[in-house]
Structures are given as structure tokens and as C-alpha cells.
Amino acid sequence: MTAMGDNDTGTLVARARSRGAxxxxxxxxxDPDKTSAMDAIAAAxxxxxxxxxxxxxxxxxxxDLSWLPEGEHVLIWVAADVLKRTDPKGYLAIHGVLSDAxxxxxxxxxxxxNRRLVVLLxxx
Numbered sequence: 418m419t420a421m422g423d424n425d426t427g428t429l430v431a432r433a434r435s436r437g438a439x440x441x442x443x444x445x446x447x448d449p450d451k452t453s454a455m456d457a458i459a460a461a462x463x464x465x466x467x468x469x470x471x472x473x474x475x476x477x478x479x480x481d482l483s484w485l486p487e488g489e490h491v492l493i494w495v496a497a498d499v500l501k502r503t504d505p506k507g508y509l510a511i512h513g514v515l516s517d518a519x520x521x522x523x524x525x526x527x528x529x530x531n532r533r534l535v536v537l538l539x540x541x
Contacts, residue, residue, distance in 0.1 A: 420538045429493050429537055438489035438535070449500045451507030458511075461492065472514050479518035479534060487531040497538045 426442055433440040441461040445454045455475050459468050463485065464478050482490060492515070501508040515536045520526055522534040 419536070424539060426493060426495055426539055429491075429539060433489075433491040433493075433535075436489070438491045439486065440491045440493055442493045442495060444495040445497070445500055447499065448503065450504050451500075451510060454500050454507065454511055458492070458494075462490070472510055475511070476514045476518055479514065480521045480530075482522075482530070482532045482534070485532060489533040489535060491535045491537060493537045493539055495539045 430440040430442065443454075443457045443461040445457045449457075452470065455470060455472075458464075458475065459470075459478070462478070462482070465484060468474055468478050494515075497508070497512075500511070519534050519536050522530065522532060524533070
């Protein structure tokens with residue numbers, strides 16, 4: 418997981434597309450909590466209706482992505498620092514799941530799928 422600091426979302430999206438990746442922008446809003454952040458991630462990645470809205474289901478969905486095209490998927494979390502301030506425990510829980518999922522879908526990860534997940538934190 419990479420913190421991108423002051424890079425604007427448009428630039429991050431353009432960089433992802435320029436290398437053939439699929440960008441997915443997550444904006445958790447101005448007053449997020451753990452549940453709304455998971456919902457925003459689910460919406461950005463078009464999770465199926467069976468998504469269970471808990472951390473285990475988040476991990477399972479992130480490490481599946483079978484409903485999306487094969488290739489690299491870049492999850493750009495805009496203003497993740499807002500959740501970090503408003504719900505630090507929720508932020509750490511989601512951050513941990515995102516990190517674990519990214520590792521699982523890395524080239525040497527433990528999931529044999531044709532999809533890769535890269536997570537960028539675009540704090541605002």
C-alpha cells in the first residue's frame with residue numbers, strides 16, 4: 418500500500434490507465450466510519466450483492482475480484498486520512514485488510530488469480 422500525498426486523483430487515475438491498469442476511486446466522504454468505508458470500497462470495485470459488509474467478507478471479495486476483468490486493479494482511496502482521524506480503529510482494521518489483500522494478489526502472493534490489486538492512499 419502506497420501513500421500518495423498530494424497527488425490529485427485525476428493524475429493517479431491517468432497513471433494507472435497509462436500502464437493498462439483499471440483504476441477504482443474510493444471516496445469515503447467527510448464523515449466516514451468503518452461501515453461506510455467498506456461500502457465505498459464495495460461500490461468502487463462493484464462487489465456482488467452477496468458482499469457481507471464485514472472485514473472477513475471485505476478480504477474475501479478483495480482477493481477474488483472474479484467479476485472484474487483480468488489484470489491490475491488500482492484502488493485509489495481518496496482522503497483515507499479522514500477515516501484515520503474520525504475512526505482510528507476502523508481505519509486500522511480496513512488498512513490491514515487492504516494490505517493483506519494486496520499481498521495475497523501480488524505476483525508472489527498466495528492467491529493464484531489473474532488479477533492484481535494495488536492500493537494507493539491519496540490523503541487530502
